[in-house]
Amino acid sequence: xxxxxxxxxxxxxxxxxxxxxxxxxxxxxxxxxxxxxxxxxxxxxxxxxxxxxxxxxxxxxxxxxxxxxxxxxxxxxxxxxxxxxxxxxxxxxxxxxxxxxxxxxxxxxxxxxxxxxxxxxxxxxxxxxxxxxxxxxxxxxxxxxxxxxxxxxxxxxxxxxxxxxxxxxxxxxxxxxxxxxxxxxxxxxxxxxxxxxxxxxxxxxxxxxxxxxxxxxxxxxxxxxxxxxxxxxxxxxxxxxxxxxxxxxxxxxxxxxxxxxxxxxxxxxxxxxxxxxxxx
Amino acid sequence: xxxxxxxxxxxxxxxxxxxxxxxxxxxxxxxxxxxxxxxxxxxxxxxxxxxxxxxxxxxxxxxxxxxxxxxxxxxxxxxxxxxxxxxxxxxxxxxxxxxxxxxxxxxxxxxxxxxxxxxxxxxxxxxxxxxxxxxxxxxxxxxxxxxxxxxxxxxxxxxxxxxxxxxxxxxxxxxxxxxxxxx
Numbered sequence: 001x002x003x004x005x006x007x008x009x010x011x012x013x014x015x016x017x018x019x020x021x022x023x024x025x026x027x028x029x030x031x032x033x034x035x036x037x038x039x040x041x042x043x044x045x046x047x048x049x050x051x052x053x054x055x056x057x058x059x060x061x062x063x064x065x066x067x068x069x070x071x072x073x074x075x076x077x078x079x080x081x082x083x084x085x086x087x088x089x090x091x092x093x094x095x096x097x098x099x100x101x102x103x104x105x106x107x108x109x110x111x112x113x114x115x116x117x118x119x120x121x122x123x124x125x126x127x128x129x130x131x132x133x134x135x136x137x138x139x140x141x142x143x144x145x146x147x148x149x150x151x152x153x154x155x156x157x158x159x160x161x162x163x164x165x166x167x168x169x170x171x172x173x174x175x176x177x178x179x180x181x182x183x184x185x186x187x188x189x190x191x192x193x194x195x196x197x198x199x200x201x202x203x204x205x206x207x208x209x210x211x212x213x214x215x216x217x218x219x220x221x222x223x224x225x226x227x228x229x230x231x232x233x234x235x236x237x238x239x240x241x242x243x244x245x246x247x248x249x250x251x252x253x254x255x256x257x258x259x260x261x262x263x264x265x266x267x268x269x270x271x272x273x274x275x276x277x278x279x280x
Numbered sequence: 281x282x283x284x285x286x287x288x289x290x291x292x293x294x295x296x297x298x299x300x301x302x303x304x305x306x307x308x309x310x311x312x313x314x315x316x317x318x319x320x321x322x323x324x325x326x327x328x329x330x331x332x333x334x335x336x337x338x339x340x341x342x343x344x345x346x347x348x349x350x351x352x353x354x355x356x357x358x359x360x361x362x363x364x365x366x367x368x369x370x371x372x373x374x375x376x377x378x379x380x381x382x383x384x385x386x387x388x389x390x391x392x393x394x395x396x397x398x399x400x401x402x403x404x405x406x407x408x409x410x411x412x413x414x415x416x417x418x419x420x421x422x423x424x425x426x427x428x429x430x431x432x433x434x435x436x437x438x439x440x441x442x443x444x445x446x447x448x449x450x451x452x453x454x455x456x457x458x459x460x461x462x463x
Contacts, residue, residue, distance in 0.1 A: 009452070010448070011448035011449065011451060011452040014448075014451050014452050014455050015433060015448070015451070017354070017358055018426050018427055018433075018451075019362040019365065019366075020426060020432050020433055030353055033353075034352070043354065044355065045459055046455055046459070047354055047355040047357070047358045048355070048459075048462070049455055049458035049459040049461075049462050050358070050361075050427060050455065050458070051316070051355065051357045051358070051361075052458065052462045053423075053427070053458055054316045054317075054319060054320060054357070054361060054427075055316050057316075057319040057320075057323070057428070058315035058316045058318070058319040059315060059318050059319040059322050060314075060315045060318070061314055061315065061318045061332060061335060062332070065332050065335065065336070066310060066314070068336065069310060069314075069335065069336045069339050070306060070307060070310060072336055072339075072340060073306045073339055073340055073343045
């Protein structure tokens with residue numbers, strides 16, 4: 001009993017209550033407290049007095065803190081009750097991993113790759129569509145060009161046909177108009193079909209002086225000594241595709257002549273401007 | 281949520297209902313001990329918001345660790361005040377808190393907090409003036425360092441430059457004075 005008294009007076013119990021003892025000392029105090037009621041009694045009195053001391057130094061926390069703290073523990077209370085699996089850990093340990101279900105990783109990876117594949121496919125498709133679209137544009141352009149070409153060739157063939165008809169058809173009378181004294185170098189061919197009354201001018205072999213834009217050549221037929229207007233024409237440009245030009249029909253003519261007249265033609269020929277003349 | 285009447289249970293009832301994880305237990309626990317625990321925490325953690333956090337952590341830990349309490353080994357409050365003190369000390373020693381630079385010189389805290397808060401003493405316990413007279417200043421300073429500040433008696437001896445044996449003696453004498461006073 002003397003030993004116990006000395007133990008009580010050593011101050012170890014006070015340090016035990018203050019939480020300031022080593023693990024061995026703690027065990028020793030607890031063993032002795034269980035063994036000797038006087039130690040237990042002493043501890044209890046120390047605890048009560050310190051509890052009172054703390055009570056006297058109490059500070060009431062703000063009111064809203066009460067709700068906050070009660071809510072936070074009550075939320076935890078609710079969580080405890082809703083756990084379906086037994087707790088894997090004691091309360092002292094981390095318990096965050098309870099109730100956590102691992103999501104299957106493979107599926108995530110599959111969607112990731114599927115998404116990447118779709119994206120890649122989309123990019124390839126867009127590229128392919130763009131390529132096809134530019135090829136289509138090219139083809140359309142070429143097709144238009146070829147159609148224009150075909151049209152031009154068809155026109156040319158048409159004109160050649162007319163020219164051929166003019167020379168080959170025996171019904172046409174071909175008349176070579178010679179330059180007048182004023183323009184001896186000029187020459188021109190006119191074909192006339194008395195039955196169909198068609199008059200054609202050969203534009204390709206035409207050799208006439210150039211004229212300005214205010215003037216035009218006018219073809220006249222001499223019918224019983226009187227000049228009859230059968231149309232106006234321009235000297236064809238060098239690159240012109242025109243081969244023959246059909247003039248106004250005439251039923252009868254003894255001669256053809258061409259004069260230079262103001263654009264649009266005149267009612268009566270300006271005789272001193274006559275460039276070519278030819279008689280049957 | 282705020283209740284007008286405070287719940288008070290005997291310690292045995294409280295421990296039993298805490299073990300059964302009853303809602304009333306945590307409410308009673310708060311009503312009975314929040315001010316005492318907050319008083320200890322506030323003397324260690326000066327910043328009010330941080331002290332309130334620590335009080336919350338303390339209650340959560342008490343709630344979750346209640347299996348760790350054994351009534352044979354001591355009173356409930358002794359167990360809880362050790363949790364509160366340890367959490368508060370962990371907080372002011374944590375890197376986060378040190379970086380916030382919110383802590384103050386430890387030794388000034390006890391008087392500082394009392395002056396700052398104009399501490400509300402429990403009105404039923406009117407003996408505080410007597411108590412101050414009961415405890416000699418050197419007893420009070422050691423007791424406060426160890427009880428409220430979480431100093432070990434070895435640290436307190438270094439801090440106050442007093443031999444270890446003297447520290448232990450004064451601590452014991454201080455607590456005996458308290459026992460006499462409260463009895």
